[in-house]
Amino acid sequence: MMKEIRIHARAGQGAITTATILANAAFEDGKYALSFPTFGAARMGAPMNAFVRIGDNPIRVRSQIYKPDYVLVQDPTLLRGFDVVAGLKPGGLAVINHSKPASELGLVTGGWVLTVPASRIAREIMGRADRVNTALIGAFIAATGELSLEALEKAIYTRFSGKAAEDNWKALVEAYNEVKNRGN
Amino acid sequence: MVKGRMLQGARAMAEMVALCRPKVISAYPITPQTLIVEELSQIVADGDLEAEFINVEGEHSAASVCLGACAAGARVFTCSSSQGILLMSEVIFNISGMRLPVVMICVNRSVSAPLNIWNDQQDSMILRDSGWIQLYAENNQETCDLLLQAYRIAEDHRVMLPVMVCADGYVLPHAYEIVDLPDQEKADAFLPFYEPIYKLDVENPSTMGAYADPEKYMETRYMIQETLKKSIPIVEEVARDFSNTFARPSYGLFENYHVDDSSTVVVALGSMAGTIKDAIDELRTEGEKVGLLRMICYRPFPKEALYEALRNAVNIVVIEKDISLGASGAVATDMRAIFQGRDASPRISGFVIGLGGRDVTIDDIKLAIKKAQQQFEDADFIGLKEELELEGIDA
Numbered sequence: 001m002m003k004e005i006r007i008h009a010r011a012g013q014g015a016i017t018t019a020t021i022l023a024n025a026a027f028e029d030g031k032y033a034l035s036f037p038t039f040g041a042a043r044m045g046a047p048m049n050a051f052v053r054i055g056d057n058p059i060r061v062r063s064q065i066y067k068p069d070y071v072l073v074q075d076p077t078l079l080r081g082f083d084v085v086a087g088l089k090p091g092g093l094a095v096i097n098h099s100k101p102a103s104e105l106g107l108v109t110g111g112w113v114l115t116v117p118a119s120r121i122a123r124e125i126m127g128r129a130d131r132v133n134t135a136l137i138g139a140f141i142a143a144t145g146e147l148s149l150e151a152l153e154k155a156i157y158t159r160f161s162g163k164a165a166e167d168n169w170k171a172l173v174e175a176y177n178e179v180k181n182r183g184n
Numbered sequence: 185m186v187k188g189r190m191l192q193g194a195r196a197m198a199e200m201v202a203l204c205r206p207k208v209i210s211a212y213p214i215t216p217q218t219l220i221v222e223e224l225s226q227i228v229a230d231g232d233l234e235a236e237f238i239n240v241e242g243e244h245s246a247a248s249v250c251l252g253a254c255a256a257g258a259r260v261f262t263c264s265s266s267q268g269i270l271l272m273s274e275v276i277f278n279i280s281g282m283r284l285p286v287v288m289i290c291v292n293r294s295v296s297a298p299l300n301i302w303n304d305q306q307d308s309m310i311l312r313d314s315g316w317i318q319l320y321a322e323n324n325q326e327t328c329d330l331l332l333q334a335y336r337i338a339e340d341h342r343v344m345l346p347v348m349v350c351a352d353g354y355v356l357p358h359a360y361e362i363v364d365l366p367d368q369e370k371a372d373a374f375l376p377f378y379e380p381i382y383k384l385d386v387e388n389p390s391t392m393g394a395y396a397d398p399e400k401y402m403e404t405r406y407m408i409q410e411t412l413k414k415s416i417p418i419v420e421e422v423a424r425d426f427s428n429t430f431a432r433p434s435y436g437l438f439e440n441y442h443v444d445d446s447s448t449v450v451v452a453l454g455s456m457a458g459t460i461k462d463a464i465d466e467l468r469t470e471g472e473k474v475g476l477l478r479m480i481c482y483r484p485f486p487k488e489a490l491y492e493a494l495r496n497a498v499n500i501v502v503i504e505k506d507i508s509l510g511a512s513g514a515v516a517t518d519m520r521a522i523f524q525g526r527d528a529s530p531r532i533s534g535f536v537i538g539l540g541g542r543d544v545t546i547d548d549i550k551l552a553i554k555k556a557q558q559q560f561e562d563a564d565f566i567g568l569k570e571e572l573e574l575e576g577i578d579a
Binding site for chain 2: 032038064
């Protein structure tokens, strides 16, 4: 069984870090994983994708992901001009950094859409609204349970150190709890 | 727990190079090779590898430094891509002509113009006639495994020729995946210190690569050609020893993926083989007899072994990320030559795919296979933009 995750972001917003943390956590959970970015124009702020595949067997396919099980959107401005839910599998889930409820976004998809105010969480904890990746991961895990919290904690403390690690872990847990407490 | 570590490909490659203990490293940064030499430069600066990292002003110099250091008896490493490989090419031929066991990674990238930093395999394909041994890797684990083997092959006194390990740019060095690297002791046991047969030595002066008039030059080419042919079993021998030592398969000349019972066999090199394997698994579930021969050792070209492996195939589908402009894909041309004057005569179609980083999907692979099963294709481009086809530009 392989799960495919597509991340939408702008270059410089840490999508590769998001992908790396997910891949590392999958590895900590005893699974195989492959993560990779695609770059368009190599400049800050340009829309870009990162991809993660997680499976019980070694990952061989290396094409981009067109029919994702999950979509993560780090920057709400990408909803303008990009069909971020393109190809999302029926029953799949898109987790979007947005302050509005999913029903107000007008996205047409056979999958589910979940919003989380990741920018607000990042601003409150880290003082920077663009450090959204760990909050987004927290919401994603709360909704899907694809990875264990223990593995994610390890992955975050591998990727970051000191206060950055603590803050990112705090952001992940806050978004996780926020989604869990919605009770739907 | 899965064995190994989750590493960025570039980091894994740099650590593997360090485990091979080169004495001299020289390189000039170029995307997408840069990450590898940055990591190596850090490893040397941290004192974790006793080597001289020589910064230079361009790739011609990087290759020249490696040539010189190798001629002086040192194990060396360099790495480049695309325009960097082309700028090195003059020295690349000198290195093989002087019979120096230099090892490099070609991080495969397209060639300008137009400027394109993404992956295809045109850069290393251009150098297929250079007298270097070329090994193409499917994933980061294999890139690392082949690096260790590359030094063993190159420095074997029966070979004494350079080896280029080819790894698809971005697709491999920029990906994070699980890689299992040996410890230093095991790497050392597999790859002992380099003992040159000849080297520049002030106590015993000699000249290398100086001058060969029409009375001499042709024999130098003949000898490289003969040595390359004799290197084929050595590539196999080193792979066998690697598999036994590290308890992980290393396929030697090529990987046979369901070739034996297949009437249609795809031939491909490098990282797209993983995508092809998944496509083949899907087709086989539907009852199609399709396999993959994944070529690792492209030079020397193992004609006999390839003929034996493919003699029962009806359709051979060569899918490659290069084009000999004005002719056909390089690999397709080589594959067709194998069957000249032989009993078996499969239909050998050629497909050009993924140039300049265009994505290669499972559907693209299935399309190429389907086209090849219907009729002969010489060098059909897969994945062109529809608007070009509509305007008849590809006709």
